[in-house]
Amino acid sequence: MLTITLPDNSTREYAAPLTVAEFASDIGAGLAKAALAGRVNGKLVDTSYRLESDAAVAIVTGKDPDGLEVLRHSTAHLLAQAVKKLFPSAQVTIGPVIENGFYYDFAFERSFTPDDIVQIESAMAALATAQLPVKREVWPREKAVEFFLNIGEKYKAEIISDLPAAEPISLYQQGDFIDLCRGPHVPHTGFLQAFKLTKLAGAYWRGDPKNEMLQRIYGTAWPDQKALKVYLDRLEEAEKRDHRRIGKIQDLFHFQEEAPGNVFWHENGWKLFLTLQDYIRSQLSERDYIEVNTPELVDRSLWEKSGHWEKFGKDMFVTETEQRLYAIKPMNCPCHIQIFNQGLKSYRDLPIRMAEFGSCHRNEASGTLHGLMRVRHMTQDDAHIFCTPDQVQSEASAFIDLLLTIYRDFGFDNLILKLALRPEQRFGDDALWDKAEDALAKALDGAGLAWQPSPGEGAFYGPKIEFSLRDSLDRVWQCGTLQLDYVLPERLQAVYIAEDSSKQTPVVLHRAAFGSFERFIGILIEHYAGKLPLWLAPVQLMIMSITDRHADYARFVCMALKKQGIRARLDLRNEKVGFKIREHTLRYIPYQAVIGDQEVQTGTVALRALDGSDCGRLTIDECAKRLIQEVQSKGKRQK
RNA sequence: GCUGGCGUAGCUCAGUCGGUAGAGCAGCUGAUUUGUAAUCAGCGGGUCGUAGGUUCAAAUCCUAUCGCCAGCUCCA
Numbered sequence: 001m002l003t004i005t006l007p008d009n010s011t012r013e014y015a016a017p018l019t020v021a022e023f024a025s026d027i028g029a030g031l032a033k034a035a036l037a038g039r040v041n042g043k044l045v046d047t048s049y050r051l052e053s054d055a056a057v058a059i060v061t062g063k064d065p066d067g068l069e070v071l072r073h074s075t076a077h078l079l080a081q082a083v084k085k086l087f088p089s090a091q092v093t094i095g096p097v098i099e100n101g102f103y104y105d106f107a108f109e110r111s112f113t114p115d116d117i118v119q120i121e122s123a124m125a126a127l128a129t130a131q132l133p134v135k136r137e138v139w140p141r142e143k144a145v146e147f148f149l150n151i152g153e154k155y156k157a158e159i160i161s162d163l164p165a166a167e168p169i170s171l172y173q174q175g176d177f178i179d180l181c182r183g184p185h186v187p188h189t190g191f192l193q194a195f196k197l198t199k200l201a202g203a204y205w206r207g208d209p210k211n212e213m214l215q216r217i218y219g220t221a222w223p224d225q226k227a228l229k230v231y232l233d234r235l236e237e238a239e240k241r242d243h244r245r246i247g248k249i250q251d252l253f254h255f256q257e258e259a260p261g262n263v264f265w266h267e268n269g270w271k272l273f274l275t276l277q278d279y280i281r282s283q284l285s286e287r288d289y290i291e292v293n294t295p296e297l298v299d300r301s302l303w304e305k306s307g308h309w310e311k312f313g314k315d316m317f318v319t320e321t322e323q324r325l326y327a328i329k330p331m332n333c334p335c336h337i338q339i340f341n342q343g344l345k346s347y348r349d350l351p352i353r354m355a356e357f358g359s360c361h362r363n364e365a366s367g368t369l370h371g372l373m374r375v376r377h378m379t380q381d382d383a384h385i386f387c388t389p390d391q392v393q394s395e396a397s398a399f400i401d402l403l404l405t406i407y408r409d410f411g412f413d414n415l416i417l418k419l420a421l422r423p424e425q426r427f428g429d430d431a432l433w434d435k436a437e438d439a440l441a442k443a444l445d446g447a448g449l450a451w452q453p454s455p456g457e458g459a460f461y462g463p464k465i466e467f468s469l470r471d472s473l474d475r476v477w478q479c480g481t482l483q484l485d486y487v488l489p490e491r492l493q494a495v496y497i498a499e500d501s502s503k504q505t506p507v508v509l510h511r512a513a514f515g516s517f518e519r520f521i522g523i524l525i526e527h528y529a530g531k532l533p534l535w536l537a538p539v540q541l542m543i544m545s546i547t548d549r550h551a552d553y554a555r556f557v558c559m560a561l562k563k564q565g566i567r568a569r570l571d572l573r574n575e576k577v578g579f580k581i582r583e584h585t586l587r588y589i590p591y592q593a594v595i596g597d598q599e600v601q602t603g604t605v606a607l608r609a610l611d612g613s614d615c616g617r618l619t620i621d622e623c624a625k626r627l628i629q630e631v632q633s634k635g636k637r638q639k
Numbered sequence: 640g641c642u643g644g645c646g647u648a649g650c651u652c653a654g655u656c657g658g659u660a661g662a663g664c665a666g667c668u669g670a671u672u673u674g675u676a677a678u679c680a681g682c683g684g685g686u687c688g689u690a691g692g693u694u695c696a697a698a699u700c701c702u703a704u705c706g707c708c709a710g711c712u713c714c715a
Contacts, residue, residue: 201710202642257706547672582676
């Protein structure tokens, strides 16, 4: 007699052991059909798992996050099976589940081509239609190693040899394909109905560039076609929002061969850049920051003292003149410490919050450059807070507050916070780390935010908080950072005089909210899909004449609005108004004002919003007032 | 940096088996003076990323190189 408890706490009794699948069909035929796996006492198992004693059992379907994972994992196996069928000499390696899908790495004598992918995909579909049962077996380790070596799968044999001795070696067989896998897997391949191979790429064996390059095939898999379509549509939407595409349409910036990774900001893009800079400036001055500016070209000796030369020298651009070697600064901190070091500082001077819109160059590997998101020349909204150890927590709290204010102004409400803790290799004793980590944790708790620790991810000189935001497509971007640093101020001999008149080393907090303006602008463009809210839009209002005889009045209106700080432009071209409206609508200009005889006579403008709605005929002052109000609300007020 | 793909007019792209370059949009000129998402007509525009090579002949094939794209690695 055994008792099975369901997730709703109801129980069922059975006289004899039964499998998860049998249990599911006892509950209902529909559930049995949908059962991908089972969860027995919290552990994920195959539907063929035999229930021999009392247990808490849940039937896992595609709706269950675990079920989706099983589905994707099984689809990765299906991919491997299809590849082995078409290309028997390919060796299988690993095939894990990733966000939204899976991949499988293969060793193969030639590169897979897009044509191969099409073939592999249809082979997968055929194998799925065949509804091959997926069977699990546990083998002795030696037998498994021998088996895989015999069939020429040296990577699999290597994986098994590296598994912990206690780990049972389970193999899964579907048709004539046998793969090492922890499982669980779907009962048969017929469950794998909604998948698509998406990408083809190289990847190193075990992620190490010293190892041989394997070929990775990426795919996505979902419980049904509808969910797959939703996902594919989202990819398409992301493509439409690509900031490189929108940057071209809206004439924001460009790149060219002669300056890889360096942005040519056009008038519109630069206006956006300056708007963001003004915004940050106003936020900083409210919070008692000072703004400074430091050299971009600094002698090698300072970078040697700071430690950058040794650690990051190869990522720095250098230039030589009069037998001196200069480096273009990759970060601002050493220079800020030079400013701090001018004159003797007292504990009474602290904290000093020193900000700079620092122009930094880093020689990023060519393959990592990506539009505005990853550049070689960037401008950070950087600041360094010099404070006493006791001030760390309150400074951290103040920065978190600032950062939340900033992110909310841009419509990012969904944040992910991580506290990166001490790494293996680190400077400073454990007592110092305890104190530092504790201060940051308390600051996070004080803000009432959920956060996760990430052990071992801290910098060698101190722990840090990483602030990531989710954009409107649910993509995660790391932007803000707050890093405690005990090492650099000491290396560069920063001191202050404490209450007891002893010399002390200040703590430095490196901090940024945007990260870099370039990257943040890229994120904003994609977040808003190019439809920047009025307060950010480089061109806020387009004033259009209907015929030439309205041009003078249109110019007058434009000047009047510009005087009130509105970014207005004129379109006096000899075109029909419908043509002009279409063009500016496609460029997402937030407001358009039409000027014809009636407006000239009444001293008004006919205002039209981007969504096509008619805002009516307004006097110039009314129009200005309306726009200014919307700018001040930063688009947070409902229309 | 590594692997693979790509690079043709200002933009988006076509160009078959190697035979001497094409469309739409944009631009220019002219007509049109127009009321809320495309007025009409005509015209100009390319060292096919760059440098070599093969060939009677190269956008097309080969090599190198630069850049871009996807992923890997990296990301102070």
